[in-house]
Amino acid sequence: MSDANDAPARPREWILEPETEYRFELDPGTTFAIKLLKGRAEIFGAELVEGKTYLFTSECKAALYTWQGCVIEVTGTASTEYVSEETPMSAYANVHIALEQMRVRALSKARGSPLPEPEKPDPKLSEPPRVLILGPENAGKTSVAKILANYAVRAGQGWTPMLVNVDPSEGGWAIPGALSATPVKGALPTYSPASPLGTASTTAPLVLSAHGHVPLVYWYGHADTKRNPLLMDRLIRNLGENVNDRFDLDPEGKAAGVIVDTPASFASNSSPPEHRQKLIKACVDAFRSQLPRILLRVLLEGSHPFLVKAKLTLAYPFLPSFLNFAVGWLCVVNVILVVGHEKLNVEMQRAYGSHISVVKIPKSGGVVELDHSYRERIQKYQLHTYMYGCAVQPPPGVTGATLGGEALADLVLSPSSGVIGFGDMSIYRIGTETMAPSSALPVGAARVMSEMQPVPVNPAMPGSALLNSVLAVLAPPNPDENERYDEEVLDLTVTSFVYITNINMREKKMTILSPNQNPVAGKTAIAGSFEYQDL
Numbered sequence: 363m364s365d366a367n368d369a370p371a372r373p374r375e376w377i378l379e380p381e382t383e384y385r386f387e388l389d390p391g392t393t394f395a396i397k398l399l400k401g402r403a404e405i406f407g408a409e410l411v412e413g414k415t416y417l418f419t420s421e422c423k424a425a426l427y428t429w430q431g432c433v434i435e436v437t438g439t440a441s442t443e444y445v446s447e448e449t450p451m452s453a454y455a456n457v458h459i460a461l462e463q464m465r466v467r468a469l470s471k472a473r474g475s476p477l478p479e480p481e482k483p484d485p486k487l488s489e490p491p492r493v494l495i496l497g498p499e500n501a502g503k504t505s506v507a508k509i510l511a512n513y514a515v516r517a518g519q520g521w522t523p524m525l526v527n528v529d530p531s532e533g534g535w536a537i538p539g540a541l542s543a544t545p546v547k548g549a550l551p552t553y554s555p556a557s558p559l560g561t562a563s564t565t566a567p568l569v570l571s572a573h574g575h576v577p578l579v580y581w582y583g584h585a586d587t588k589r590n591p592l593l594m595d596r597l598i599r600n601l602g603e604n605v606n607d608r609f610d611l612d613p614e615g616k617a618a619g620v621i622v623d624t625p626a627s628f629a630s631n632s633s634p635p636e637h638r639q640k641l642i643k644a645c646v647d648a649f650r651s652q653l654p655r656i657l658l659r660v661l662l663e664g665s666h667p668f669l670v671k672a673k674l675t676l677a678y679p680f681l682p683s684f685l686n687f688a689v690g691w692l693c694v695v696n697v698i699l700v701v702g703h704e705k706l707n708v709e710m711q712r713a714y715g716s717h718i719s720v721v722k723i724p725k726s727g728g729v730v731e732l733d734h735s736y737r738e739r740i741q742k743y744q745l746h747t748y749m750y751g752c753a754v755q756p757p758p759g760v761t762g763a764t765l766g767g768e769a770l771a772d773l774v775l776s777p778s779s780g781v782i783g784f785g786d787m788s789i790y791r792i793g794t795e796t797m798a799p800s801s802a803l804p805v806g807a808a809r810v811m812s813e814m815q816p817v818p819v820n821p822a823m824p825g826s827a828l829l830n831s832v833l834a835v836l837a838p839p840n841p842d843e844n845e846r847y848d849e850e851v852l853d854l855t856v857t858s859f860v861y862i863t864n865i866n867m868r869e870k871k872m873t874i875l876s877p878n879q880n881p882v883a884g885k886t887a888i889a890g891s892f893e894y895q896d897l
């Protein structure tokens with residue numbers, strides 16, 4: 363990608379007063395450069411280094427904020443650029459300070475040290491912060507999540523907050539359709555909406571793995587949470603399960619807490635209220651200790667795959683006292699941040715206010731209204747970036763620039779293309795493609811196929827719709843046959859994604875584009891509704 367005009371672009375200087383921000387939006391195909399000449403500045407909480415040039419691409423929209431004032435130099439063409447003196451950054455910083463106090467207390471408690479203040483604090487404030495961010499479309503939820511994670515990392519206490527992204531339209535560190543979580547060890551840069559939460563470890567030179575995140579990924583496979591809410595619910599709980607397992611081994615990571623970024627459908631009036639409430643509840647429940655959760659599901663639903671795994675014995679006689687105990691554990695998310703939505707704030711106060719701190723925070727006036735076609739383009743960039751990385755030409759005349767702090771060459775990837783037989787990989791879809799939600803069925807009608815049923819897909823069958831499909835390749839199932847269960851593929855994490863770029867019906871073979879040369883033969887994969895075609 364390069365700017366149409368190859369003559370060196372003239373750099374422009376902006377002098378920013380304290381507590382102001384420079385906002386910019388890029389058109390398709392343009393690259394933009396910002397250099398901090400003097401002072402201190404940050405982009406969604408990630409500090410810029412003075413004298414270093416940062417590039418932005420793929421229709422990036424962002425803001426550079428300064429607490430003390432600064433001078434920046436920008437090169438390239440932005441479709442919109444202006445400075446705003448009205449920002450909600452002080453409110454966000456106050457939230458960060460409150461979360462920081464919770465972290466410090468939680469760590470003191472975990473280490474058995476005296477709590478920082480002499481008076482007995484509210485026990486809720488000695489818990490690690492487990493923050494759920496809710497808000498309607500284009501409220502700035504992801505930006506708030508990034509700011510809070512970046513501030514925690516910058517606090518200098520060695521925190522590694524767990525950032526969880528359950529917005530399948532955004533894709534987090536993977537591709538759209540994925541739900542992911544990662545402990546944030548370094549600043550999350552902003553440079554392209556194709557990598558909204560910074561760079562994940564890739565197949566590029568090893569040097570990158572020092573900065574890239576290694577996320578835990580589950581595959582939902584669709585952009586819309588309403589498409590299969592049961593699956594969403596289960597994957598959110600699986601993520602929570604894994605995060606809690608990790609916390610059991612890492613008390614300091616646990617003290618740093620969890621920040622969960624949610625999709626707009628959790629808050630939008632266009633979603634049925636029961637859909638929203640169920641998924642919010644799944645998030646609220648998910649991030650807590652594992653044993654009470656398993657027991658609770660066993661007792662309330664009568665079955666759970668982990669029952670098979672753990673071979674738990676039911677303790678029905680103890681139900682009443684257990685439920686009391688479980689209610690205590692249900693308060694697992696302990697802070698709900700509602701971004702700029704009065705009605706949702708009231709709704710959350712009513713539902714959770716008695717045991718969770720529900721806080722309304724202002725929406726930034728800078729948040730851009732992203733329309734449907736923009737989101738579709740970003741998803742395409744993301745699918746392309748996953749395989750090929752991010753090849754960017756700096757604006758003419760700009761040298762020595764970095765992309766989110768990485769050298770440009772380190773973000774260019776070389777996928778591998780290989781041919782496998784139809785039977786070499788077990789491919790599934792979850793439920794059926796054309797399935798309407800259960801709530802849309804006539805009263806009394808039962809669904810023949812469960813929304814959670816893994817359905818094998820045979821590439822040889824006409825109408826398999828696998829050409830150009832994006833597949834999530836899963837971690838191996840349990841090697842012990844006795845521990846297996848029907849829906850096990852739903853609970854397996856994703857190891858990589860591959861795209862089917864060609865199907866040869868005559869030879870019963872398909873061409874697979876893969877980020878590395880690891881063989882996919884013998885693996886299990888799930889298809890969703892995303893397709894990839896070269897840009």
Ligand SMILES: Nc1ncnc2c1ncn2[C@@H]1O[C@H](COP(=O)(O)OP(=O)(O)OP(=O)(O)O)[C@@H](O)[C@H]1O
Nearest residue numbers: 423424425499500501502503504505626728729730
């Ligand atoms: N202060 C700001 N100035 C300029 N752009 C901003 C600002 N805050 C956020 N943005 C941009 O606005 C867009 C939407 O913001 P963001 O993704 O944080 O919102 P969201 O509520 O998470 O969106 P979604 O509707 O996908 O849930 C993004 O491109 C983001 O980079």
